[in-house]
Amino acid sequence: MKHPPPSRYESVIGLEVHAQMRTRSKIFCGCPNQFGAVANSQICPVCAAFPGVLPVLNREAVNMAIKTGLAIHGQLRLFSEFSRKNYFYPDLPAGYQISQYELPIVEQGHLMIDSPTDKTSKRIGITRIHMEVDAGKSLHEGILGASWVDLNRTGTPLMEIVSEPDLRSSAEAGEYLKKLRAIVRYLEVCDGNMEEGSFRCDANVSVRLRGTTTLGTRCELKNLNSIRNVMRAIDYEVERQIELVEHGEQVVQESRLWNADLNSSRSMRGKEDAHDYRYFPEPDLPPLRITPERIEAVAQTMPELPEAKSVRFQTQYQLSAYDAGVLTSSRELADYFEAVAQHTADLGHPNPKAAANWVTVELCGRLNRDNREIQHTPIPAHRLGQLLAMIQRGTLSGKMAKEIFEILFTDGGDPEQIVRQQGLQQVTDQDAIVQVIEQVLDAHPEDVGLYLAGKTKVFGFLVGQIMKASQGKANPALVNQLLQSQLLKRG
Amino acid sequence: MSIDTRTVQNVARLARLQLSPEELDPCAEQLSRILTLMETLNGLPTEGVEPMSHAVDIRLPEREDQVCNGDQREALLACAPDTEQYHFRVPKIIE
Amino acid sequence: MELSRLSLAHAADLLRKRSLSSVELTRFFLTRIEQKNPELNAYITVDEEGALAAAQAADARLARGDGTPLTGLPLAVKDLFCTHGLRTTCASKMLHTFCPPYESTVTRRLKEAGAVLLGKTNMDEFAMGSSNETSFFGPARNPWNPARTPGGSSGGSAVAVAAGLCLAAIGTDTGGSIRQPAAMTGITGLKPTYGRISRFGMIAFASSLDQAGPMTRSVADAALLLQSMAGHDPLDSTSIDAVVPSYAEALTAHVQGLRIGIPAEYFAEGLTDAVRDAVERAITTFRALGAQCIPLSLPSTPYAIPTYYVIAPAEASSNLARYDGVRFGYRCENPKDLQDMYARSRAEGFGAEVKRRIMLGTYVLSSGYYDAYYRKAQKVRRLIADDFQTALAQVDLLLTPTTPETAFLIGEKNNDPVRMYLSDIFTINVNLAGLPAISLPCGFDANSLPIGLQLIGRPLQESTLLTAGQAFQQATDWHLRSPV
Incomplete structure (x- = not known):
């Protein structure tokens, strides 16, 4: 955090997430539920x-809400109700928006997060999940004297997931969102894309003196289209509210619109109507x-969720909790890792730890540099598996493997073929190595003499010379072994 | 119960109905009379009575998640008072 | 043979025998509408072209001998059923040019059963009214006395049936809008159980109360139309998924031993002597037919009107929010901004009664009043429904007057909404409870104005209403009297 609040204060944060459900059709009609179509081409009466x-x-929207409710350990209401929220x-x-109001389908769930602030595992309550419809879109920019309305998005099924005010920092809010997003993605109920608006977040923020239990006046932050922006907006808001309180002023309950470009928010007060939504069933x-x-039937269709998968990775693959956590942060990454591990095993060289290392360090690092997600990796899992098997087999040194990896990442292809084409293969032909060894020993008779006289330190020097002569292609283990025997022959 | 013209104005604003100043008083008067009629309900004790939202008690049907509507853009836009480039056109929305 | 008084069954028989063609019958009604509609104002839109095309198609089917129950029969529907490509106005300036690109389930089923739709009938604007006077197109007039209202809101349908401007018509009933005009025009009007007929494509007034039904010159005709319209519709989540019985069979049953409850509250003050006398004579008739008439009480009856005038406007205020001048319907000239467009389009597009109910509904739902009015009314609604349930556990049917008085003068109650609301005092309860009910002609007052009685049945027991109604009409001839 850039601006840690003075320790006298503590921030209290609750998040409201709107997740668009990935049904084929809309929630209340048979129009397609698809992003990005031509204006008003997906509407019906x-x-x-x-x-x-x-x-x-x-039906599928209900099933998705049930799935999500189960995943967050929520209580599912056997009797829930839709209401109308009226506004123009x-x-x-x-x-009016059709939404669940008094009786939502899910209540009292929670998520466990690893708090970056406290360095502990923390339980974040989820008050409710309810189903509702999304609105359409209004377009203003570049239209002279008018606005345009596109109703394609109208009727998209939404889940509103409301957390308890259990979050105490922007970092915790970020963790919570990542966890929640991973879950909805695992469940395939939402694609979790904040930029496109399929996973939207409003934040309720208040501050209070540490040690007190009453809640301060809260503000609702809107227009937060990335986890980074959620965190920045919270930090800004916490600072703003502390400043107000420090100067003896009151925080006014209001909605505030975040502007990412200006890194600040402004009040929406006065701009919005004094709302009176007149809810009724x-x-x-x-x-x-x-x-x-x-x-129960829906539960049977649930995939393995991040927490369970992480535990399994630790036992099945002997991975560290950290590696298992990283690998299970998304379903795609976990699936990718398992495919790589499986492939190396199929090739007769199982080494899940190495697979975990290569996926989390090399691949994720490289993807990060390009700002890409695992779904868009240019290296298919079986190619990386092949590469790892070649290391295991001794065909490639670690250093060489990294070079091949880069080629695979940028140009693609088959690692075996690349190795052959580039002549990068390790020399494991004993005769060839012996030949090089003989040449080197012939060129350094004094060192051979020193070695035979008991100065075994020169062994390392000789290995170095042999590797150099082989242009690094000789298998170092073989070199060691053969050098030993060749030296003894000269004794 | 009698309601004043300020309440009438507030309700008209919520309902998006323009009322001229001359309409306010008669409207307040009529609504007050109707509300007085409604207040006879207060004579009936209803503690513990389950509110009734639906005339019959039926199970909510759910449809299969299938796309079954074709593109009805032209037909629907043809009903609109004002359109532009396949959009419904409205006076500028001020955020 | 008087074509204007033909029963559906008789007309269908003539068409099947080819002694009359559907085109001839349709032309007959079109001509009659042309002559009488200027005075009676029963129709808002007459679809001459569509009707004749449908009649021709019907004749072709009949010639092939594959006619369906309603093939070639000219009907009228209330102008709130959406008809694909045919103007549907809801008698409102708001929709006076609206042509739906979709079809209501009711009209689709009627057309599939072969019916010829002559046109769309007049009504109170958005079905809000009890006299047809709130129509943007002017009031329909009672054929028994054109100075009087035919009742409402399905006034145009009632007039069209009573005056012989169609064989039969379809109305809708939210608080009595089929039964009250049926009583006032001397015809038969059936409001089925809520959910028996699909509401899809029927422009909503109060969603939890609205129900379509037949308006006919006989119980037998009502049975035939109900048969064509009833049944589950996957497009309406409140439509009941239950087997539809044969209503023709119900017509042949007898009333011997039927237990009919007579609720005391419906014979209290406010009821005119003429109506009381006629309904009491009807009770005597039912007794003579072998039915048992049992006095009983529905104590929550006086609370029905206030309950209804909380719930119906509340739902209406929300249902009518979609008329915002954006996607269809009326938009004011030169709106200066968005809020101006909303407020003026709605103020100019809706009539006074509709606006009054939107205001009322908005108020009772608004913050701070919801519990006092809306939730309270929902609880009383439950008590009213429970009352009916208790009564209908003891008896098969309830018998009451349909209206406290006969047709009143146009303009008589215009300036007094509360007085107007009270004219639905005997019908509104039934909608709150979701029950089926039928209004049957049972006499005339001193001014030769028709009087109606109402039978109320158990949920989904339309058959019992039809059985009793048919027995009554076979024993009496009130339904055969004609105003013209």
């Missing part, structure tokens, strides 16, 4: 709220009843 139309709930806005065609949708059998 239902999602565009024409007169007389009615909503019909998408051009991209809200019905004039949606008369077009009877209450949602789910059965324990259905929950």
Whole structure:
């Protein structure tokens, strides 16, 4: 954190995440649920709220909410209800948003995070998860004297995941978001893309004197389109509120719009209506009843989640908790690692620790440099597996392998072939090595004499000379072994 | 219960209905009379009664997650008072 | 043969025998509409072209001998059923040019059953009213006396049926909007159980109360239309997924031993003597037919009107938020900004009663009043429904007057919304409880204005209503009286 708050204060943070669910169709109609289509090409009378139309709930959206609820150890309500949240806005065609209000489908869940602040594992409560519909989009920029409305996004199923105010720093907020995002991605219920808006976050922030338990007045931060921005906006807000309190001023409860370019937020007060959403139960949708059998059936379809996978990696592959944690931070990365480990094993050279190392250090490091995600790795898992097997087999030195790795990363290809083409293969042909050894020994008779006289220190020097003569291609283990016997022959 | 013209104005603003100043008083008067009628409900004890939101008690049906609507852009946009480049056009929204 | 008074079954028979063509019958009604509609104002839109095309297609089917129950029968529908490509106005300036690019389930099913749609009938704006006077297109007039209202909100449908401007019509009923105008125009009006007929494509007034139903000149006609419209619709989440029985069979059952409850609260003050007398005579008729008439009590009855006028406007205020001038419907001239567009489009596009109910509904849902009004009303609604349930556990049906008085004069209650609301005092309860009910003609007052009685049944027991109604109409001839 750039600006740690003076220790007298503690920040209290709760996050509201809106996750777009990855159903094929929209939540209440059969229009496609797809990002990036031509304006208004994915609308029908239902999602565009024409007169007389009615909503019909998408079963898969409910299943996704159940999955997420189970993953965060939440309590699933067998009886939940949809309500209408009434307000006027051009991209809200019905004039109300269908949302779960009094009786949400999931309550009282939690996530464990590794707090970067306390260096401990910390339980973050999740108050509720409810289903609702997304609104459309209004376009303003570059349009003369008007705004445009595109309703493609209208009716996209959303989960709103509301945390308890259990987070105490921006770093914890960042950890929580990463954890939550990994879970929804593992479950394949949301693609977790903050930039495209499929995973959106509002932050409720307040400060109080350390040691007190009452909550201060909170502000809601909006327009946070990356985890980095969530953290920056929280830091800014904490500092702003502390400054207000220090100067004896009051924090005003309000919504504040974050501006990432200016690295500051501004009040939305006055700009927004004094809201009175007039919630009431949606008369077009009877209450949602789910059965324990259905929950059980959905549970059967759940993939292994990050925590369980991490534990398994530690036992099955003997990985450190740290490595297992890194590898399971995303499902794709974990799958990639397992594929590499499997492939090296299939080639007869199992070494999961080396696989973990290569994936977390070499590959992730290289991807980071290019700002790429594991999904977009140019090296398929079986190629990296091949490369690792070649190291194990002794065909490649670690140094050579790194060179091949770079070639694989930039140009792709088959590591065996590259090695052959580049003539990088280690020389393991005993006769060839003996030949080089003989040449070197012939060129250094004094050193041979010293060695035979008991000055074994020169052995290292001779190895060096042999490696040099072989242009580094000789297998060092073989060189050691053969040099020994050749020297003895001269004794 | 009688409601004043300020309340009427506030409700009209929430409902997005323009009311002229001459309409305010009659509107307040009529709403007050209707609300008085409604207050007869207070004579009926309802502690512990479950509120009733639906006329019949049925299970919420769920549909399969299938795309079944074609592109109805042209037909729907044709109903709009103002469109531009396949968008619904509205007066500038001031953020 | 008087074509304007044909029953559906008789007309279908003539068409099947080819002694009359659907085109001839359709032309007959189109001509009659042309003559009488200027005075009665029953139709908002007459679809001459569409009707004749449908009639021709029907004749072709009939010639092939593969007609369906309604093939070639000219009907009218209330102008709040969305009809693909045919203007659907809800009798509002807000939608006066709106042509839906989709079809309501009700009209789709009628068309699939072969019906010819003559046009869209007049109504109170957005079905909000009890006299048809809130229509943007002017009031429909009662054919028994054009100075009087036909009732509402399905006034146009009632007039079209009573005056013989169609064979039968479809209305909707949120608080009595089928039964009250049926009573006031001397026809039969059936409001089925909530959820029996799909609401998809039916422009919503109050979603938890709205229900479509037939308006006909006989119980037998109502049974036939109900058969075509009833049944589960996957497009309406509140539509009931239950087997639809044969309603024709219900017509042949008898009422011997049927237990009919007579709730005391419906015969209290406010009821005119003429109505009381007519309904009491009807009770005598049912007794004579072998039914048992049992006095009982529905104590929560007086709370129905206030309960309804909290719940219905609350839902309406939300349902009507979509009329914002953005995607369809009326938009004001030269809006100076977005808020101006909303406020003026809605102020100019909606009539006074609609605005009044939006205001009322917005108020009762607003912060600080929700519990006092809306939640309270929802609880009382439960008590009202429980009352009916208790009563209908003892008896098969309830019998009441449909309205406390006969058709009133146009303009008579215009300036007094509360008085207007009270005209639905006997019908509103039924919607709150979601029950089926039918209004049957049962007499006339001194001014020769029709009087209606109401039968209320158990959920999904429309058959019992039809059985009792058919027995009554076979024993009486009130439903055969014609105003013209």
